Amino acid sequence: MPVLRGAVTFSRFRVEPAKEAPSDIKRWLTRGLKSHAFEPIDRRSEEERAVGFVELENADSSEFPTSRLFYGEYALFAFRIDTIKVPAAAMKAEMTKWASAFEKENDRPPSRAEKNTFKAEVRQMLRNRATPRTALLDVSWNLKSNEMQIWATSRKVVDEICIALENALSLKFTGLTPSDVARTTGIDEKSLGPTAELIGMDLPASAVEEVSRVEA
Numbered sequence: 358m359p360v361l362r363g364a365v366t367f368s369r370f371r372v373e374p375a376k377e378a379p380s381d382i383k384r385w386l387t388r389g390l391k392s393h394a395f396e397p398i399d400r401r402s403e404e405e406r407a408v409g410f411v412e413l414e415n416a417d418s419s420e421f422p423t424s425r426l427f428y429g430e431y432a433l434f435a436f437r438i439d440t441i442k443v444p445a446a447a448m449k450a451e452m453t454k455w456a457s458a459f460e461k462e463n464d465r466p467p468s469r470a471e472k473n474t475f476k477a478e479v480r481q482m483l484r485n486r487a488t489p490r491t492a493l494l495d496v497s498w499n500l501k502s503n504e505m506q507i508w509a510t511s512r513k514v515v516d517e518i519c520i521a522l523e524n525a526l527s528l529k530f531t532g533l534t535p536s537d538v539a540r541t542t543g544i545d546e547k548s549l550g551p552t553a554e555l556i557g558m559d560l561p562a563s564a565v566e567e568v569s570r571v572e573a
Contacts, residue, residue, distance in 0.1 A: 367506040368515045369533040372498070376527055382500060386432055387421045389526040394419035395437040400484050407439045407489075408521070416493055430501040436518045437490040443480055451479045494518060504533070 367437050379385035395409030395416075404424055412418045413433045455475055459467045467475070495508040496518065509515050522528050 366501075366510050367508045370505045370507070370519070371503055371531040371533055372505045372522075372528050374527060375523075375529045380430060383423060383427060386526065387423075387426065390421050390426075390434060391419065391519055393525040395439075398439055398441050398489060400441075401481075405442055408517070409437060410521070410525070411435050411437045411493070413495060416491065417534055430499055432498040434496050434501055434522065436494045436496060438492040438494070438514070440488045440492075441484065441487050443483040443487065447483055448476075448479060451483070452476060455479070496522075505530075 365469070390410045393410055395411045396409040398404055410419060410421075411434070412421060413435050414425065416435065416437055418425075420435065426434060452475070456467055456472070459471070490516075494514060497506040497508070499505070507515050507518050509518065516519060519530050523530070
């Protein structure tokens with residue numbers, strides 16, 4: 358959990374309610390996170406992915422009691438992503454083994470319908486055995502300054518978390534990267550690039566002579 362330890366890589370935003378600010382911030386936030394809490398993948402379904410909010414220090418809990426959600430002026434929680442996939446190699450190996458045994462027992466290869474029926478059974482068996490792959494992305498929200506940090510490197514994942522929070526809490530996000538700030542304040546992004554002096558271009562003749570003298 359990068360909020361408490363680990364690498365420091367995050368996206369930063371200013372957030373505010375899209376509608377009228379709630380009178381009870383803590384209750385509003387707790388209810389919103391619970392409404393989009395993480396639920397495990399149903400292995401009987403076709404879903405390969407499940408997402409939702411969980412407690413920062415307990416990825417299996419989404420109760421969000423005050424003592425585990427609020428830390429001073431901060432709200433700390435996590436976004437959990439579980440994925441489960443049946444390996445193609447495992448599926449192929451099981452089908453090959455079954456087809457060989459079927460042909461030996463019945464003196465004929467299995468029909469397409471028989472293959473499809475067994476394929477569904479094998480897939481379910483392998484889904485039941487598979488261990489979901491879990492990713493936890495931490496969220497740090499300063500309720501006093503209205504600044505939020507999402508501890509993720511993937512732009513796609515950051516956007517997914519923002520959309521989940523918009524749906525859960527009706528929030529409005531404003532990016533706080535230099536390019537975002539420039540865009541919202543009307544500054545031309547080109548002016549954010551390095552100057553000629555910084556990268557060593559268009560130096561005065563006197564400066565060039567001085568550099569040559571030092572190198573010599």
